Amino acid sequence: MTLIKTFRLWIVAIVVAAVLGGCATTPMPMQDILPGDLFEPGGEALSTAQLTERVRSTAYVLLGEGHTVACDHRVQADILAALADVGLVSALGLEMVPMDKQPVLDRFNAGEINVDDLGKELDWKAIWGHSYAGYAPVFREAAERGVPLFALNVPKRVVRAVSANGLDGVEEADRQYLPSRIIPPTDDQVDSLHEEFERHQGMMTERKIKDEEERFLLIQSLWDTIMAENAVAVRGRLGGTMLILAGSGHVEYSWGIPHRLHALDADAGVLTIMPWRGLDDVDAEAGDLFFYCALTHSSRLGFTLEQFPGYAEVVAVAPETKAAKAGFMPGDRIETVQGMEAEDLWVLHKAAIQAKKDGVPLNFVVLRGEERVSLSLPLSHGKPEGE
Template sequence: MGLARNLTLAALWAAMLFSPMGCKRYSDLSPEKAAAAPAAFEPGQFLDAQGAPLTPEELAEKAAGAAYVLVGESHPYPCDHLAQARVLEAMSRAGAPPVVGLEMVSLDRQGVLDRFNAGEFGVDDLPAALDWDKTWGHPFEAYRPVFEAARNLGLPLYALNAPREVARKTGKLGLKGLSAEERQGLPEKIIPVSGAQRAELREIFDSHPFGKPKEAKAAWKSFLTVQALWDTTMAYRAVQARRIWDRPVAILAGGGHVERGWGIASRLAAYDPKGARLLIMPWRGNGQPDPAEAGFFAFCPEPPRRPRIGVALETVEGGLSVTAVDQGSKADAAGVRPGDLLVKAQGEQLRTVKDLHAAALRALEQGGTLVLEIGRDGGSVEIDIPLVQPQDQPQDQPQVQPKGRVDAPGS
């Protein structure tokens, strides 16, 4: 996680460049395991908790009695969103058309969704109307099946999440530090993170570098506060949606908010204890589905990962050697070449990939540009690479590739 004298949620968001809390992590699933996933299952196949296949109709029958159907996702994965759209279609065909609750849209943009619900504009107009690239950032095309299903089926959309600026301020100051305008639409109290979930969040938090223990302690507190705010707000808003439309709510959110009922579902139990909850999670095909994660699963193999800024790196004496650069990537556009030696980043010597990660996070705090000193042809050059701010485009945790190849942060 990023370092700063006065640690704020900017640093928290920097950590989420590598491991966003709402994003279910699948770092244990290698490309080899993904390739070996059961051939009998087609992408999008629904399964019960024991791994037995279900038809969409059978799944809809199971969901018919639920007030809230929570469908987890890994944000950039198109298959996850196709599965979500299939859930919406199946519920509608079974006579239980839901309200569609969206993590990826914050409550301050409900007016845009209301206009969409009223038919004032179409799916193609949504990205601009929602300022999607800045407010969410993951490819809209991956989510298109969800929005098209909602439009075709006449399902209303409801924004669930707290605005990101409000979340950051809450992490620093708590709800009492918000203005009356910022508090609008939020729950009166934040329901804290449970002990069971805290252990997993701690593992994620501890995987990022920190400076002074005092800074880490403050950031950990903010970290938990923001996670709890998101889960509490989404549950609170989902209950509102159910009351407004008097129909079930399909909640589409990152797997970290859905799995094991720790996040949104536990808050739903507090706000609407009689409202039955059904959890559906993506399953990547590794081993057997874990019944503790969810009641049902959608088989969606993990797609091949692409480097963040478009480079593959190898640790060598004197820095990090660039072994490949993706055409059209940020690194390519900035002028990074195969054979370059990354010597320094943000003025600090690079000895390991962890050093580059930490430098990228500092860059985010310092304006969003990663400054690299590169050894090339016996001399040195300086190259600037603009990084996407994590509050604008959350990212998954970088993955280590075979033979020392790694994904660098920032794309």
């Protein structure tokens, strides 16, 4: 179903693997897919009516997201509205909000706080950091349809305490935010998290890598378990279907939160809906359903990048930002950053972190039409601005 009618289309034509015989519907040509379109793992388009029928027998619907991808949030808002309009959503659970902010959400649910003020009341920048504007459409749809919001995550101070000293390092007053037990990951998720850890360990200062990896796995399990436990508690009170917004890493392959939901609420149906970026064939095992949104990233430096196969392109530049002052223009195709081929957004992320560490500007070569242009972005101290 087309959930977003006006979102600009940047699409790469990729043919999905042939669909198994006997399917009742025909796979749609992936070059014809629009941002927000929902589809089955085999490529069959999914209508609003078909989605609602899938959800009727489901206790938990998890919507994976890229936190900085505005299209993902627009899809979340549209799915929420479509399901709520037929009475299928009892609550909306949020990875983004820690449990100690539930009193603020309670005031929002009661109509005492409006959408425009919710970010300020939550201290959104401190608790989450990613743009509140991206999530506002979701919260507006929830408010208009009377769907209450619930905080699922642990406060950052608890995560910092566990990171530094394990579970024993959590203050007594904060132990209320720990799950009753931490459910370990599946073997497949352990392998995936190990790969993710190895991608980051080269950026670390000298540490005991083995201890750090064990702590990394503990924190991931803490996040996934507490979010599942809180979701089960909310649904236990309200019944119906609970919609959960979380990063794709907490949803994909039914690891993360779904694995813990199955452990805590064994008989409940769980449906996962994942974004597909159009860069590779659809990985049918990654989700139960998919929606198309191109991979974009809005950087603190002031530009928005979109990922294409083998390169990234600047699609927007905010005025009076570092990117604008450095001379970036929409349409610039990034060829290299710090001398590395900019084949994906991860390369830019690594380059930004290393440049911050070295105290040097971030240097780019971009292709502008047929001309190659060198551009330099100074970086300030603090959190990597390329994130």
